Amino acid sequence: MTDPAASSGIHPSPGMPDPLIALDHVTKRFPGVVANDQVSVAIWPGEVHVLLGENGAGKSTLVGMLSGIQQPDDGGILIEGREVSIDTPATALSLGIGTVFQHAMLVPSLTVAENMALGGKAWTRPDRQGIRRDMDKVCTDLGITIDPHARVGSLSLGEQQQVEIVRAVLRHSRVLILDEATAMLTPKGAQELGALMRRLVARGLAVIFITHKLNEAVEFGDRITVLRLGRKVGEIAPDRLRTLGSEAVTAEILRLMFGSHVVGADTGGRRRPTPTGETVLALSAIDVPDESVPVRGVDLTIRSGEILGVAGIDGNGQKQLAEAIAGQRRLGAGTIRLAGVAIETLSVADRRRLGLRYVTDDRLNEGTVGSFPIALNLVLKQVGEEPFWFRGVQRSAPIADHARRLVSEFDVRTPGVETAIGKLSGGNIQKALLARELSGEARVVIFAKPTYGLDVQNIRATRQRIRDAAERGCAVMLISTDLEEILELSDRIAVMDQGRVVGVVDNDADARSRVGALMSGAHR
Amino acid sequence: ELKSIAILTPEAGTDYGWNQQGVDAAKAAGAAAGIEAVVAEDLGYGDVRPTLRGLAQEGAGLLIAHASGYNTAAPEIGAEAKIPVAIVDRPDALAAGAVADYTCSGHEGAYLAGRLAAKMSRTGTVGIVVSGEPPSWNAQSVAFAEGAKAEKADITVRYAVIGPAAYADAAGGKRVTEALMAAGADIIFGQGNGSSFGMLQAIETGKATDGGKVFFIDVIGDKTPIDKGNLLSSVVWNLTPVYSAMIEDVKADKFGTRNYGIQLADDSVSLLKTKQIPDDIWAQIEALKKDIVDGKIKLTPKFDAESVHAVVTQLAVAAE
């Protein structure tokens, strides 16, 4: 609270023009939480303004008030110095504020072009041709390819995010808000998005960019605001950002984000000697039928203590494969052996009983039951088992104790274990999910995008947990679109492309380039 | 001493039909005997035990359960509350001091209606439309068809039921009646509470296949007040004598020693004379009525639906 930057007002100096948008001491409360507490932020044209903060810090809520999704309980919003009330998303759009939300805001049953047409005059025909033309132009501008006639539901999350960016640009927004837009992108994709942001601000737009990746913040940002527990705890202005080196900026950010105590040092890089344990998971000749991305002929083995990374661009059959191993999908052909036992005909529950764990990447729609309390979600896969149930009857005390233990162990930020899990921020839901899967006796753990949407500190903690799992002798499959993550953790790396494993490489010095080549389709 | 009687009806006593005849008769009989008549109408076909108990508690000295659907509940509650009950369609339930039946069959009247219809039909086809197949309607449907055939052996009798639980299906009544009219019927014998107004509307707004007017023969009540010139007749049931007799029997401690009924003989069943019926034809009908009363024409009621299906004209017959 003593950081001078934190109190920086809306008008930095009397002579300067008004900022494009300013949030003036806004406060937003939710039942049991103050999501934003007297936050003041000014957004300038021609700047990428990065919002940083740990999970639940209030970033999404803050931009929600600019997008018309939330109304501030206190404080005001100014556009070019005039106080405005952004009471609906329509108002936000008419004010030139375009948003790419953290959770996709497209209608899955409509095509890309139809999604773009949403909001047009009621009785008119959606101008599919015109939209297509405009889209083509923006897409070439941005170096993106999207089929305007594809149904959005058939696109990967990454592609959906691109669609939303194109839509925001198409609408001639003056302010573009990107809430964790790079979370689903490959490093290359993130780079492209960064370049795009630079081009947009060069045209005089303002961009608000929320991310958990500090390197992106430093690389693409002109100004950085850090939120913590709902309060603005610091702002790094453009000149200071330029003068400090990237090392120093990162240190400064970490200090602002997590307080003065030092964040655990990164243990990253190549790790332990190559594991030599026996094979725990063996996939042979796996086929998984699927309408969009069928998986074909996958052969993989993972030893005890080994981490097998599965790299690949989002939507290349990773999810289908993971679901098939977990038992949520029927196999077309092939066998799956867990410690020698064929499990391909067993149910999800039986596979779990044998020690198979699957951390889904779809935490909202699959991993949790949003309306149920955290405590129950933490035993969701153990319903009926002792000690939580005795002869089929629920025992509240052990369930609550278990929940409290995991909540503190995994640092889930929540008002209590009886809170509905859907009310938590994305990162905290993910922590709860990890807590559930990593507790108890596991032999094989499949992680799908385990750090998606997590803040730096949680990413570190999560990666450490993945390592610990391997250390304890688990066979770990790590599916991720984040190549850095794969390179940091894996012993070997399998690359998936269009439903096939196109190569498995040891994680040695030239792994990066070989994986990169495989991912970009060099084998084709 | 008997101070009041109560009647329970499933629907409102304003239907120019079964419910209204019951309610009106109970009031008339009560007035004649100088006792109060309590009316509980619109009770539906569900559980009437609460109402029966309530009326018993309020001091009714005779419960008239005016629906065949009440004939299980009423004797039970009557026995429980020690009050005599009158029911319909269960002649075998007769119990001294406790239960008497007044199964109403207008079959004699319906037979006359059939004779009348056959005499007056120009097209040689008459129709029967019903909204359901309860016993008393079946008996009248059979008698109507028999009467028509007795009058004119080659007459065609068409028959159709409106639909499931269609007592209120006025649109269905109209639709089915129109189909029968298109099949040639110029006289419709209609039985069906709310739906009968739909039948009437079809008749009023439609034409017979010969281009002429279609006539309606109603049952139980007298729709003359709302007629627009298409009402040919009605098999009218008058329950006042029945209820009066019951009251007398209760007073005389004889209730439950006999059942009651309606018949042409005492005018508790009668055929309505409207101005649509020419006098000469009416005279013939009067003569036929006398034959029935005198026993020269023997009629036995048939209460089941199969009997109805057996007497109406089959397609095979029509195709000859």
Place this chain on the structure above:
Amino acid sequence: MSALFTEAFLTALILGAVTAGIPLMLAGLGEQISEKAGVLNIGIEGMMLIGAYTGFLVAYFTGSIWLGFFSGSLGGMAVASLMALFCVRLGLSQIVIGIALTLGAEGLTALLHHFQFSQSYPRLEAVESLAIPGLSALPVIGPALFDRPPIIYLAIAAVAVTAWVFRSTNLGLALQAAGDKPAALDAAGVDVIAVRTGAVLTTGLLAGLGGAFMAEVGAGIFVPFMTNGAGFIGIVLAMLARGRPLWVLLGALLFGACLSATTALQVAGVDIPTDVIQMLPFAAVLAILVVFGRRASLPPALGSHYVRGAR
């Protein structure tokens, strides 16, 4: 040719099927619009009944069948506006309010009928028909289909209009988005509440018109409870049609045809117990579901209230 299946009789059967089918179609079409926008409208039976009552009342007192249809639609919309207020705006349970409106409408119309018409049972005059030149001269189907009250043509046009709105307008996209992912529609700057309110009111309009049709054309009279479950059949039709207006029309006509077939079998004196014959239309639908039963594709947000920014 048999003496029974004359041209006049066949005409009457087809006509009966159409006349019975139109109210079902209007109800189903209305329900489909609500469902597309994410509102499960269980109150449709009540909307039909009120429509039937007001339609009849006005047609009877003014002598104008058109004023009757107009006020029947308004009556349906009045009930629908309650649904819009309580369910769409305030987010009360759609099932509770839907059933409450149906029960209330049943009671209210029966009550009003009791005080107004239960002595007189007024009946309307025949409804004028409009012959479509050329087509009406066709045998059997000419008089059955092309020499009918103009409201029937309008009702069928409503199917075409709805299909057009669904397929080729921005409104259609908005309706679909409101039922599939209301948050996305909201984020695109369209007021979800307004879209859903409009959809529910349109449902009321169509259901009210269906009720008015039933009272004015179908029966020529109002009697209590006369819709007799037509609204619920409308719900089934809407769900079976999976968002396609034309299928609602076909389903409704099929239903009407089953009713006519029932009558035809009886009039022909076929000696099957009546109750067995009457199971026909329902058994047919179930058979279709068993044979073609595929995943039902109801809008994902159907039945759930939309609150902006809620988690």
Place this chain on the structure above:
Amino acid sequence: MTSELARKRMTASAPRPDLGPLARRAALALGPVLAALVLGGLVLLVLGVNPIAYYVFVVERGLLSPTGIQATLTRMAPLLLIAASLIVAFRAGIWNLGGDGQFLLGAVVVAAAAPLLIQHLPSWAVLVVCMALGALVGAVWSVLPALLKAYQGVNEIITTLMMTFLGVSFANVLVKLAFRDPGTTVPQTRTLEVADRLPRLFETTISSGLVIGIVAILAVHVMMTRTAFGLKLRIVGANTRAAVHAGLSVPRLTVAVFAISASLAGLAGAVEILGVQGNVRADWNPAYSLTVVPLVFLARFNGPATIAFVFLFSVLSIGGESAARRMGVPNFFTLVIVGILLILLGLAEYLDQRRRAGGP
């Protein structure tokens, strides 16, 4: 600093001081009832009827008079069983709207079997066998929707509604053609004598069906809220994908839900026959299910709360019938009151939720 900040954040918007939970519940239930009575009273005034007198009759007959309250409690039995049936299904996310068909067929088969069985078995055994039979028949009538839903994903609202339409006709076919009492012209089944029916409670006319109903609804409540099986059903109901992910066999649980729900509805039919009616007539269809649906919703699928709502509804329907007769108002007025009451109860719950959420 962190903890201080965190504490401030977590407590800054503590919910406003609450009324006692009992007082709140009472206000929640009584407020809408009073408001509905006032609105209904206005309607009565328009009709020229004294509302006070009307309501006095309702309360007197439905609640205060000994025979009235007995009738009210007896009426509750089938409603409670149907409510239990709906709670199981709705909590599991399955919209079983086929309760009326399941009820009716259970009733018909029991009505046919009981008078025959009584000739061979002692009365208590007949009652037990027949209740099991009713439950079984109800379950059988849900097999088609259950399988279609579980293995084909066919929407159960359509199929169960269809099965009810079909069931109503089929029940008539059974009564008229298969199970008909040859001793009467009325198309109805044979009758189970009063003495052989479910025993009455103590010296009253209250059927012991009431006890069965209360036990069933409480059992269902405990099952859904306290047991592993109930939780599995709730997971399926809340999020099917999560259920699959958690390793639950969704199709099998779906079939189980239909089986339990439909057999409770069938049991309701059996209890209504064994406890009250004694036989079934053709065209009999009390259609209880439709009115119970909103009641369980208002009770938020909570067993004890449902009992309260069912009681309220029974008082209204028993008392309303009598008041209507005595005041010369058509019985339909009760429907109007019930409609208004449902809306107001829904509204009260909405206001309460908003208040608890600390909204404006």
